[in-house]
Amino acid sequence: MARITDRTILIVGASSGIGAEVARQLAPGKNRLVITARRAPELARVAEQVRAAGSHCLPLTADALDPRAAADVVAAAASEFGAVDIALLNAGDGPDMAMDEVSVADVSHIMALNYGVVVNHLVPLTEQMLRQQNGGLIAHTNSLAGLMGLPRQGPYSAAKAAARTLLDAARVELEPRGIRFTTIHPGFVATERISEDGLPKPFEISEERAARHVTRALEREPAHAYFPWPTAALVRTLRTLPTPLSSLILRKLAYR
Template sequence: MARITDRTILIVGASSGIGAEVTRQLAHGGNRFVITARRAPELAAVAKEVRAAAGSACLDIPGDALDPRAAADVVTAAVEAYGSIDVALLNAGQGPDMSIDEVSVAEVSRIMALNYDVVVNYLIPLVQQMGSQPDGGLIAHTNSLAGLIGVPRQGPYGAAKAAARTLLDAARVELAPRGIRFTSLHPGFVATDRVSTDGLPKPFQISQERAARYVVRALEKEPAQAYFPWTTTALVRALRVLPTPASSLILRKLASR
């Protein structure tokens, strides 16, 4: 059984992929869930599965994380239903294959919105709520190893993730006295339906079930940064310390596979 028990957990981006799987893996802990995503039928199916399999409370609220008002309303609804939010997992975002010489300004701006603005839209109301709670709360964000290094064909995505990491790093220091904790999750390539046909090479790819296990472990231990799997993490760390000509050559070869 998960060590996260009897908690109110908000999961953004829970209709599929890592978000849905984390919900399932935590469902046997007697937790109270508020799950949200844009796709209402898929979200409702996850909520129904959780209630049927584990008997956990699960409130599903369709909403667009790009809309600040909708995000704030989800936080309000969670508090109205359960009184507080103990853990929030911000899992919304996209990382499509994007070559810099082919994308438009609008496409790059949209990737920034999908991976940075959505964090801000939930971060602000969550900080306001958790700051009023005696024990604060945990805010976790699904970032990416691509946010640590300039991965070819992932430039706009990596840039947005790097911005989100910097924002949460600052928030962690500022808000620690108020009991608000932050964990940035940095997965490598994960085999979700959304990226299965994008054509981007994915060395050391892991299943979404395995990725969710890493996420659950991080939610339990609350490290500032969690990197996984170790294979991709080791590759990224090596590339960061190599001389730029060497790392650039390796990245070009990886991207051309």
């Protein structure tokens, strides 16, 4: 069971996958959860599971791509529970995208979904948390793909890298004023969404295991969390190699 108790926690993107499982793992801690997504029935099911396990839960159907809707979510969470102690910005997606097939619109959409949604929530959350006596934690489900340009995931890698950089700058500015930032970098996770996308997934881990890593990061609040270790070590090693060699290895891994 997660050790986080009696906190108000906003999870953006919690109707399925990692976000839904994090909500379920935080539920026994008698927390107050605000969960968002677009699919109302799936979100309602997660809310029921959270309540059954012992936490309050406010499900809000909202499109994270809409800045107004994101601001309304933050305002609704604060108005219902008085503060937002922890926010996990988890909505995102990284479909298979070859650079000789993508359109400009495809790349812009992936940027909006993996970077824009962070901005849409970061700004109102910062305003809210600066008003709160104890500040708060803003965490983001990034990806190991955000650490280097991965083949077939170029637009996704770029968007996650942008989000990491933005939160790194926000941490330097805002930590002295009580807002902490944690960027979480999972490797491949066996969620339903990516089960049939055709991408190779070395060292893939289960949704439950990924969510345990995420809840641990929410407890310990490191600036960056990386998992699982074999994928993290592989990415770190690739980054130290000369570009021709890392490109060769990445090409082989992506087109196995």
